[in-house]
Amino acid sequence: MNTPIAERPLLGSRKIHAADTTFRISLHVAGALVVVVLLSILAIMFIGGKLAFDTFGLGFIWGTEWNPVTQVYGALPAITGTLVTAVLALCIAWPIGFGIAFFLTEICPEKLRTPLGVAIELLAAVPSIVYGMWGFFVLAPFMSEYVQPWLTNVFIWIPPIGDSFFWFTAPPIGVGMLTAALILAIMILPFIAATTRDVLLSTPQLLKDGAYAMGATRWEALTGVVIPAVRGSLFGAVFLGLGRALGETMAVVFVIGNAIRMPDSVMAPSATIASVVANSFPEAEPGTLDLAVLLGLGFILFVVSFGVLAVARVLLRQERMS
Amino acid sequence: MKQLTAATRARYFRRQLVDRIMGGLCIAAAGLGLVLLGMILWMLFSNGIAGFSLAVFTESMAQPGAGGGLANAIVGSLIQVGLGAMIGAPIGMMVGVYLSEVGKESKFAQVVRFVNDILLSAPSVLIGLFVYQIAVEPLGGFSGLAGALALAIIAMPIVARTTEDILRLVPQAYRDGAVALGSRENEVVRKVVLPAAFGGILTGVLLAVARIAGETAPLLFTSLGNTNWSTDLTQPMASLPIAIYRYAGSPYQEWVNLAWTGAMLITVGVLVLNILSRFSHAAVAGKQGG
Numbered sequence: 001m002n003t004p005i006a007e008r009p010l011l012g013s014r015k016i017h018a019a020d021t022t023f024r025i026s027l028h029v030a031g032a033l034v035v036v037v038l039l040s041i042l043a044i045m046f047i048g049g050k051l052a053f054d055t056f057g058l059g060f061i062w063g064t065e066w067n068p069v070t071q072v073y074g075a076l077p078a079i080t081g082t083l084v085t086a087v088l089a090l091c092i093a094w095p096i097g098f099g100i101a102f103f104l105t106e107i108c109p110e111k112l113r114t115p116l117g118v119a120i121e122l123l124a125a126v127p128s129i130v131y132g133m134w135g136f137f138v139l140a141p142f143m144s145e146y147v148q149p150w151l152t153n154v155f156i157w158i159p160p161i162g163d164s165f166f167w168f169t170a171p172p173i174g175v176g177m178l179t180a181a182l183i184l185a186i187m188i189l190p191f192i193a194a195t196t197r198d199v200l201l202s203t204p205q206l207l208k209d210g211a212y213a214m215g216a217t218r219w220e221a222l223t224g225v226v227i228p229a230v231r232g233s234l235f236g237a238v239f240l241g242l243g244r245a246l247g248e249t250m251a252v253v254f255v256i257g258n259a260i261r262m263p264d265s266v267m268a269p270s271a272t273i274a275s276v277v278a279n280s281f282p283e284a285e286p287g288t289l290d291l292a293v294l295l296g297l298g299f300i301l302f303v304v305s306f307g308v309l310a311v312a313r314v315l316l317r318q319e320r321m322s
Numbered sequence: 323m324k325q326l327t328a329a330t331r332a333r334y335f336r337r338q339l340v341d342r343i344m345g346g347l348c349i350a351a352a353g354l355g356l357v358l359l360g361m362i363l364w365m366l367f368s369n370g371i372a373g374f375s376l377a378v379f380t381e382s383m384a385q386p387g388a389g390g391g392l393a394n395a396i397v398g399s400l401i402q403v404g405l406g407a408m409i410g411a412p413i414g415m416m417v418g419v420y421l422s423e424v425g426k427e428s429k430f431a432q433v434v435r436f437v438n439d440i441l442l443s444a445p446s447v448l449i450g451l452f453v454y455q456i457a458v459e460p461l462g463g464f465s466g467l468a469g470a471l472a473l474a475i476i477a478m479p480i481v482a483r484t485t486e487d488i489l490r491l492v493p494q495a496y497r498d499g500a501v502a503l504g505s506r507e508n509e510v511v512r513k514v515v516l517p518a519a520f521g522g523i524l525t526g527v528l529l530a531v532a533r534i535a536g537e538t539a540p541l542l543f544t545s546l547g548n549t550n551w552s553t554d555l556t557q558p559m560a561s562l563p564i565a566i567y568r569y570a571g572s573p574y575q576e577w578v579n580l581a582w583t584g585a586m587l588i589t590v591g592v593l594v595l596n597i598l599s600r601f602s603h604a605a606v607a608g609k610q611g612g
């Protein structure tokens with residue numbers, strides 16, 4: 001008797017009741033509303049940003065100059081800042097988050113698993129503005145005092161790295177892409193740890209038992225059996241984390257330095273799309289090019305996040321189905 | 323027993339060593355994560371308690387040097403979050419019921435599920451910008467109502483997702499039993515499935531409230547913030563996250579202290595909501611297990 005109700009033929013005398021019809025229609029409307037909201041966000045951003053796309057053409061995306069005085073706007077500095085901080089954050093947070101997940105599933109004593117797991121999930125719920133504040137008052141001063149001078153001193157001896165972009169030759173003022181990436185990394189760390197742990201836990205116990213029965217060590221069981229079994233979902237968790245880092249505003253806006261120009265060093269002040277939108281919005285009057293530019297930026301961010309999140313969902317769903 | 327060759331023993335030793343090193347690194351990662359996050363919470367609470375006083379709850383925001391508190395921001399947050407949840411949660415529940423009970427694996431339901439998952443993680447700053455375009459600009463100004471609308475759009479997909487997940491846990495036998503007794507489809511859902519999943523749905527609503535209570539970026543574009551006491555939904559309205567944002571970046575130490583206190587209040591609120599949601603979830607899981 002597992003046939004779902006909806007697919008069961010109605011018995012002869014039972015007709016679809018009016019109440020059932022209203023019920024179904026209202027539920028379909030609610031479902032449709034979700035799709036409508038997403039499409040309207042895309043449409044509103046595009047229509048609102050059309051003036052920016054019309055004025056600068058594709059140069060809006062590739063333009064490197066951002067000058068409100070001459071009304072020349074190119075999005076590349078903000079796009080660069082967004083991608084560099086998000087990817088860097090992921091490179092820092094993912095190995096640590098994965099380590100935490102592996103620790104929670106295999107190494108940690110049974111008694112501590114639940115409390116530590118709950119603690120990680122609670123930390124993932126802390127509002128991002130709290131991370132932003134901590135970055136502004138604690139991490140940024142620490143970076144300018146200790147980390148940045150040290151990095152500069154170390155890398156100055158390696159000329160090809162020390163001189164070029166990436167790299168660590170900016171005045172140590174504390175705020176910048178590196179600090180923003182660190183804050184983002186700390187912020188998405190509990191999130192990545194929690195999702196990765198769930199993915200690792202979803203591996204069938206039988207597979208793991210099989211590996212251990214063959215004499216595998218914990219690490220061999222992980223790399224040889226667990227990871228191949230859940231590879232898609234693991235990447236899905238990474239993309240979810242990336243999606244978060246790309247669109248994050250409040251954790252970044254405090255520590256990025258808000259300089260909209262092409263960064264010449266990973267430590268230099270920069271800007272992300274989200275931080276530009278939040279920071280420039282108060283000066284953008286309705287109907288002006290300034291606001292259209294922000295909406296155009298929003299459109300770009302939305303399309304990029306949509307792509308990243310769509311990949312994440314497809315990867316995560318695949319596993320759920322199998 | 324066969325004698326192990328030197329090569330076998332060496333390989334065994336190497337495998338053990340790799341396992342130990344990797345395990346050690348994972349323990350170090352967990353330690354590092356906990357220390358970092360512990361440091362953040364410690365900073366938050368030590369600074370938050372320093373600026374804590376009764377005036378935080380009884381007085382509105384004031385000029386620097388004039389004391390003042392966060393009362394208007396706290397009330398503004400309660401209003402906008404409450405209203406946002408009241409709009410977003412019922413719609414989210416309906417979406418969840420649709421996905422679990424009616425749409426299931428149909429093409430349209432799959433699209434809705436996918437889109438809902440995207441909305442769930444969409445950058446909240448863009449939702450603020452979106453609501454600005456549809457509800458602030460055309461209606462002539464920033465308002466508490468627009469803020470609540472933005473929060474509702476963020477809450478909806480969270481509630482939808484948790485509702486669908488929990489409804490799928492309700493045993494099929496419940497539905498079959500109700501149908502066998504002659505219930506109509508809407509009665510099955512309203513009188514049997516939803517009550518059975520009540521605790522789980524409550525979990526979703528509490529999680530959604532916790533999430534929108536800390537949202538800052540969308541409110542920048544919608545309710546803007548207000549330094550005065552105002553409960554008028556058609557006017558700009560204060561909120562805790564916006565107050566924190568403005569005060570944390572200010573040059574006045576007493577404002578910075580208030581920002582820490584506000585951040586502490588929000589964090590405590592969010593953590594309490596999360597813990598409560600665990601209880602309501604545990605209650606429902608226990609009932610089904612028994």
